[in-house]
Each structure stands twice: as C-alpha cells, then as structure tokens.
Amino acid sequence: MADTMATTPAAPATAAGPGGGTGGVSRGTKRKYALRRIRKRLTHLLLVLLAVTFLSFVVVDLLPGDAAVVVAGDNATPEQVQQVREDLQLDRPVLIRYVDWLGGVLTGDLGSSFRTGQPVAEALAQRIPVTFEITIVAQVLALLIAVPLAVWSAYRPGRLVDRASMTLGFGAAAMPNFVFGMVLIVLFAGGVSSILPATGYTGFFENPLENLRSIILPCLTLMIAEAAVYRQLLRSDMTSTLQEDFILMARSKGLSPMTILFRHALRPSSFSLITLSGVNIGRLLGGTVIVETLFAIPGLGQLIVQAVFNRDYMILQGALLFVAVAYVVINMLIDLLYLALDPRVRRDA
Amino acid sequence: MTHARSDEGVAGGEDVLGAGVLERIPDGSDLLTAEDIVVRFHTKRGVVHAVEGVSIAIRAGEVLAVVGESGSGKTIFTRRVMGLISGGNGTEVHGTVTYDGTKLTELSGKELSKFWGAEIALILQDPMTSLNPVKRIGEQLTETIVLHKRVTKKEAQQRAVELLRSVGLSEPERRVRQYPHELSGGMRQRVTIAIALSCNPRLLLADEPTTALDVTVQAQILDLLADLQSRLRMAMLLVTHDLRVVRSRSDRIAVMYAGRIVETAPTPELFAEPKMPYTEALMNAVPPIAGPNHIRLQVIPGRPPDLVNPPTGCKFSPRCPYAQEKCLTEEPPLREAGSADHQYRCWYPVGSEEGLKAKARNVERGRSAAGTP
Numbered sequence: 001m002a003d004t005m006a007t008t009p010a011a012p013a014t015a016a017g018p019g020g021g022t023g024g025v026s027r028g029t030k031r032k033y034a035l036r037r038i039r040k041r042l043t044h045l046l047l048v049l050l051a052v053t054f055l056s057f058v059v060v061d062l063l064p065g066d067a068a069v070v071v072a073g074d075n076a077t078p079e080q081v082q083q084v085r086e087d088l089q090l091d092r093p094v095l096i097r098y099v100d101w102l103g104g105v106l107t108g109d110l111g112s113s114f115r116t117g118q119p120v121a122e123a124l125a126q127r128i129p130v131t132f133e134i135t136i137v138a139q140v141l142a143l144l145i146a147v148p149l150a151v152w153s154a155y156r157p158g159r160l161v162d163r164a165s166m167t168l169g170f171g172a173a174a175m176p177n178f179v180f181g182m183v184l185i186v187l188f189a190g191g192v193s194s195i196l197p198a199t200g201y202t203g204f205f206e207n208p209l210e211n212l213r214s215i216i217l218p219c220l221t222l223m224i225a226e227a228a229v230y231r232q233l234l235r236s237d238m239t240s241t242l243q244e245d246f247i248l249m250a251r252s253k254g255l256s257p258m259t260i261l262f263r264h265a266l267r268p269s270s271f272s273l274i275t276l277s278g279v280n281i282g283r284l285l286g287g288t289v290i291v292e293t294l295f296a297i298p299g300l301g302q303l304i305v306q307a308v309f310n311r312d313y314m315i316l317q318g319a320l321l322f323v324a325v326a327y328v329v330i331n332m333l334i335d336l337l338y339l340a341l342d343p344r345v346r347r348d349a
Numbered sequence: 350m351t352h353a354r355s356d357e358g359v360a361g362g363e364d365v366l367g368a369g370v371l372e373r374i375p376d377g378s379d380l381l382t383a384e385d386i387v388v389r390f391h392t393k394r395g396v397v398h399a400v401e402g403v404s405i406a407i408r409a410g411e412v413l414a415v416v417g418e419s420g421s422g423k424t425i426f427t428r429r430v431m432g433l434i435s436g437g438n439g440t441e442v443h444g445t446v447t448y449d450g451t452k453l454t455e456l457s458g459k460e461l462s463k464f465w466g467a468e469i470a471l472i473l474q475d476p477m478t479s480l481n482p483v484k485r486i487g488e489q490l491t492e493t494i495v496l497h498k499r500v501t502k503k504e505a506q507q508r509a510v511e512l513l514r515s516v517g518l519s520e521p522e523r524r525v526r527q528y529p530h531e532l533s534g535g536m537r538q539r540v541t542i543a544i545a546l547s548c549n550p551r552l553l554l555a556d557e558p559t560t561a562l563d564v565t566v567q568a569q570i571l572d573l574l575a576d577l578q579s580r581l582r583m584a585m586l587l588v589t590h591d592l593r594v595v596r597s598r599s600d601r602i603a604v605m606y607a608g609r610i611v612e613t614a615p616t617p618e619l620f621a622e623p624k625m626p627y628t629e630a631l632m633n634a635v636p637p638i639a640g641p642n643h644i645r646l647q648v649i650p651g652r653p654p655d656l657v658n659p660p661t662g663c664k665f666s667p668r669c670p671y672a673q674e675k676c677l678t679e680e681p682p683l684r685e686a687g688s689a690d691h692q693y694r695c696w697y698p699v700g701s702e703e704g705l706k707a708k709a710r711n712v713e714r715g716r717s718a719a720g721t722p
C-alpha cells in the first residue's frame with residue numbers, strides 16, 4: 001500500500017483539501033481503518049487465547065485418569081503411577097501448572113509430550129503444514145466449483161444447471177463426508193481403479209507429485225459438502241443482487257451477461273460466502289479427524305484426539321493454542337477482505 | 350462528418366457531449382415507434398395485464414412524456430420498448446418496436462445490447478440504488494464508453510471527467526475516484542445522467558428521474574435534462590406521475606391508465622383541452638400555485654384497478670365522475686379530437702356536450718353509473 005501511495009501523491013492531498021470534509025476516503029484513511037481493525041482484533045485474540053487455554057487445562061484435569069496412568073503403563077502398581085505423577089509434576093494444583101505453562105509459552109517454550117518426550121513445537125511443526133495444505137486446497141476447490149455454478153444458477157434459475165447442481169448438492173451435503181470418502185476410495189484407490197493412493201501422506205518438499213496424489217482424495221472428500229453449501233448460499237445472495245436496479249442499469253448500458261454477472265453482481269453478493277468460508281477455514285485448521293483417520297493422514301486432528309486419549313495435555317495445549325490463533329487470524333483477514341471489497345464498510349469502521 | 354457515430358472517440362473540443370449531433374435524422378420524423386405493445390405476466394394469482402396495446406411514436410429530438418399513476422404500466426412499457434423485458438418465463442409480450450428502421454423486437458439479446466447505452470439509454474428512478482455500490486464512479490462511466498466506442502482506457506477516463514463536468518458536478522477529477530455512497534442523491538442522479546449520455550444516445554428513456562429526489566433538487570435535475578436534451582437534439586421519453594413536471598418540459602404527453610393510453614396530445618393542447626376525465630382529474634390533483642393556501646386537494650376517488658381482473662368497459666369508469674351505464678360495459682376506442690395528434694378514449698369527453706350532460710346527470714342522481722358518489 002505504501003507503494004501505491006507514493007505513485008499517487010494526489011490522492012491523500014485532495015482528500016485533505018477544502019472539499020475533503022464531505023467524504024472521499026483516501027488511501028491513507030483506508031490504511032488507518034485497517035490498522036485500527038487489526039489492533040482491535042489482536043486485543044480480542046489475547047483474551048480468547050487466555051480463555052481457551054485455561055478452559056482446556058481445567059477440563060483435561062477434570063477428566064478421570066491422567067497422563068501418569070498412561071505413561072506408567074497397564075501393569076503399573078499404584079505406587080509406580082504415583083512416582084510417575086510426581087516426576088511429571090502432575091501432583092501440583094492445576095492453577096499452578098497453568099501459570100507455569102503460560103510462563104513457558106511466553107518465553108517460547110511449549111513444553112514436551114509426557115508420553116514421547118517430543119517437544120510440542122516439533123510435533124506441531126510436523127502436523128500443521130499437512131492440515132494447512134489440505135484445508136486450503138479443499139477450500140479453493142470448493143469455491144472454484146461453487147462460484148461458477150451459483151452464478152449460472154442465479155442467472156438461469158430453474159434451468160438445467162440450477163436444478164442439477166441443487167439436487168446433487170443436497171445429496172452431497174446430506175451425506176456424511178466419510179461415506180463420500182469411502183466411495184472415492186472404491187472408485188480411485190483399490191476398487192474400480194487404483195490410480196491414487198488410498199492412505200498416507202507425502203510431504204510437498206519430499207515429492208511434489210506424490211504430495212498432490214496423496215491429497216486429492218482427502219481434499220475432494222472435505223470439499224464436496226462445502227461446495228454444496230457455498231453454491232446454495234451464493235446463489236441466493238446472487239439472486240437478490242440480480243433484482244437490484246444497478247443490475248438493470250448495467251444491462252441498459254449494453255454490457256454482456258458475463259460482465260454483469262462477474263464484474264457487477266458477484267462482488268456485492270459475496271459477503272456471506274466470504275464469512276462462511278472464513279469460518280470454515282478456521283474450523284478445518286483445527287483438524288478434520290474423520291477425514292484424517294479415513295485416509296491415514298498425520299494432521300492436527302489426529303494429534304489432538306490422541307492427546308486427549310493420552311491425557312497428554314502439553315500437546316493438547318499447544319495444538320489448541322494454534323487452533324485459536326489460526327481462527328482469530330483468519331477472521332481478521334476476512335475482516336480486511338471486507339474492507340477491500342466493500343467501500344461502504346470503511347465509513348462505519 | 351462522414352465517419353460512423355461509433356468512431357467519434359473523445360471529442361477534442363469544448364463540449365464532449367456535442368459530437369455527432371449533425372448526423373442525426375431530421376427532427377420531426379419518427380425515431381422510434383411502438384405498435385400494439387402488450388406485456389402480460391402469468392402469475393399464480395392470474396394474468397397481470399400490465400400493458401395492453403400501447404402504441405406511441407417518438408420523433409427525433411422531441412420530448413414525449415408518459416404520465417400515469419403507479420401501477421399504470423408506464424415503467425413496464427418503457428422497459429419493454431427498450432427490450433429489457435422479453436418474453437418467456439411467464440412473461441407474454443406482443444407488438445413491435447421499430448428504432449430508426451430496425452425492428453428491435455426481432456433482435457436477439459446480444460444484438461439488442463449493441464443499441465443499449467449507445468443509441469438508447471436509460472435513467473432510473475432511484476439514484477441510491479441504480480449505481481453499483483462497490484464500484485467507483487469513474488469505472489461505472491468508463492465501462493460504457495470503452496464498450497461502445499473505440500477509445501483507449503485513458504481517453505475514456507478523460508471523457509468521464511468531462512462528462513461529470515458537463516452534468517454540473519464539482520471537482521469531477523475527484524468524483525471519478527469516489528464511490529456512490531460518498532455522493533448525495535442529486536449528485537448521484539447527475540452521475541447516472543452522465544452515464545446515460547456517455548455515448549451520445551439518440552433516445553433517452555428517463556423513468557421518473559426525479560421522484561426519489563428532494564423537491565429542491567428535482568427542478569435542477571429536470572432543467573439539466575431539458576438543457577442536455579435540447580443541446581444534443583436527443584429524443585426523450587420522460588416517464589412521470591407528476592403532470593407539473595412535464596408541463597413546460599415536454600412536446601407531447603401520453604396519459605396512461607391501467608396499461609392503456611387514455612389520452613395523447615401535444616402538451617399545450619392537453620392542458621388547454623383535456624378530453625379524458627382521468628387527465629382532468631390528474632390536473633385537478635395538482636395544488637395550484639396561485640390561489641389561497643391550505644385548500645383541500647381534489648383527489649381521485651378509489652384506487653388504480655387490479656390488473657389481474659380489470660373492470661370491463663372503460664377502465665377508469667369506477668372512479669370517473671362522468672361515468673354512465675355505457676362506460677361500464679363498452680371500452681371506448683382511441684378517438685381523434687380535431688387532429689391525429691390528439692387522441693383520447695372516452696364516451697363522454699370533458700368539455701363536450703355529452704360530457705356536460707353526463708356529469709350533470711351524475712350530480713343529479715348523487716352518484717355515477719358505477720355507484721361512486
């Protein structure tokens with residue numbers, strides 16, 4: 001943004017001029033709004049993080065059994081378990097342990113797993129890229145499929161594309177996604193054909209092509225229901241936008257249907273879609289346990305579930321910390337996207 | 350001036366709007382004719398007879414006003430004339446529209462859109478909703494220019510600034526970078542006028558261009574339109590519900606009621622000698638400028654007819670102070686009053702002997718044939 005300001009020095013100058021009082025949001029003002037919003041969100045984030053991590057600490061503590069039972073093994077005597085408990089300092093009050101953990105986090109130390117001794121940061125660094133890649137690819141796929149279908153369905157309601165995509169969409173949204181995943185496995189990974197791997201994950205930097213092959217099925221599985229919901233949502237917003245006078249005006253200018261649909265109607269129709277997409281990305285970044293399990297993908301979801309079973313609260317805390325940060329950051333980005341997409345938001349920011 | 354209209358580009362001279370005027374077809378000949386236009390909407394409630402057999406001719410360079418209450422079909426008619434409403438999907442259309450020798454009603458959507466914005470332009474009622482809220486003013490202006498004229502983006506931008514200046518917006522260089530919500534209603538309507546005029550159309554359809562504006566701004570916008578219309582020798586179809594608006598700003602007036610034209614005449618003649626009781630009632634409903642303040646306004650009793658089940662006979666008969674038994678059963682045809690320019694639909698026209706008798710009879714029996722007191 002600094003670059004664009006430098007090349008158009010007239011913009012802020014005019015706004016500050018004699019007529020500036022009547023409106024005219026300059027780039028400088030726009031940036032100020034953006035910064036204010038980010039600041040607000042970050043303050044918000046701190047509170048959310050404290051609440052989330054404290055709650056999960058307490059809840060894990062309230063669950064029957066603790067990490068010491070798991071670590072000591074099935075055949076351990078109560079004395080041995082007690083010994084492990086003292087070694088892991090699990091006998092201290094929950095509040096003290098929380099403050100202790102919080103102190104560690106502030107100095108950049110997320111602790112280590114009780115069970116394996118692996119540093120939490122390392123475990124997260126292995127899992128986050130996997131989940132991140134699958135989430136983003138699935139979202140992009142969902143939008144790529146949903147947006148054109150929704151736009152065309154709104155443009156020609158009740159016709160073939162609209163009806164077919166609605167019927168298929170309802171089916172897809174109603175079906176649990178692991179069922180669709182299993183159908184995909186049967187079709188592409190073992191049943192009808194074996195062109196894709198059914199399970200496992202190859203890192204992108206290890207082998208990009210294998211990486212692509214390994215994420216296709218999980219991404220399709222995740223994407224299908226979302227694409228259906230996105231289509232439905234955008235179609236209905238688009239339908240009401242197409243009733244607007246400014247669309248009639250655009251038609252009366254002689255613009256082509258494609259220009260009207262994609263350059264005039266899509267942007268003002270996209271706000272709820274963007275909100276929902278942001279919420280979904282935030283949610284999916286927390287891991288998608290069913291899909292990860294189905295395709296044996298080492299993502300964040302599996303890490304969290306295992307941590308809960310093992311009462312491995314160091315891992316759990318680290319993962320939840322990431323999920324909360326990711327959620328708030330994504331929503332902050334969505335907020336900024338509004339700012340870019342809808343000039344009217346800037347007024348009441 | 351031998352080059353085609355579409356090749357004008359940006360006028361280098363003092364007035365961007367002036368270019369191309371010389372080639373216009375001579376004033377007085379028909380630029381657009383609409384014959385027997387019918388628009389019906391098939392709905393669950395029944396068939397809405399929005400427009401039933403309306404014929405008009407707009408001559409080059411003239412202002413034809415279409416006047417009627419809301420629900421009289423004037424907006425639907427205007428959009429059908431332009432081709433923005435087409436048949437199919439429960440909409441039934443009939444009749445032909447001919448523009449400068451081309452039958453618009455036979456063209457495909459794609460062929461039609463070559464006329465839109467370039468030859469025929471539209472201004473809508475509410476400038477708060479007729480501009481795209483997320484696009485800059487400049488962008489909304491230049492896209493039409495770039496589409497219809499062979500100009501570069503830069504030339505189009507220059508032209509956009511000039512257009513804004515010529516519709517009376519201050520600081521046009523700044524306006525092109527603003528969004529619609531940053532402008533007032535009057536300013537926005539000036540922008541939509543600039544957009545409509547950006548490619549020098551020969552016909553402007555203005556659908557209640559001032560209804561949504563403050564009263565103080567209305568006159569300014571109407572004067573601007575009148576000024577541009579005469580400077581550009583552009584024909585204009587001015588749709589309004591307000592007779593005052595068109596009295597000094599139109600050459601001819603067509604009064605619409607229930608999807609039909611009930612009277613059409615040159616403006617001075619219509620005001621001097623209205624024949625149709627509805628026209629008279631519309632004139633009486635306007636508060637007089639001279640005379641005492643705070644007098645009771647004469648309203649037209651009843652409501653506009655239901656277009657699904659319109660009354661038989663004359664559509665205005667249930668509300669008409671002249672109505673006789675004949676009016677309830679037989680629909681009057683369009684008749685000429687003196688000249689072919691003045692036509693009306695009425696069995697008992699205002700100012701005629703039959704009319705006076707009919708009204709006297711109704712006064713005597715205390716109600717019209719339709720039972721209206």
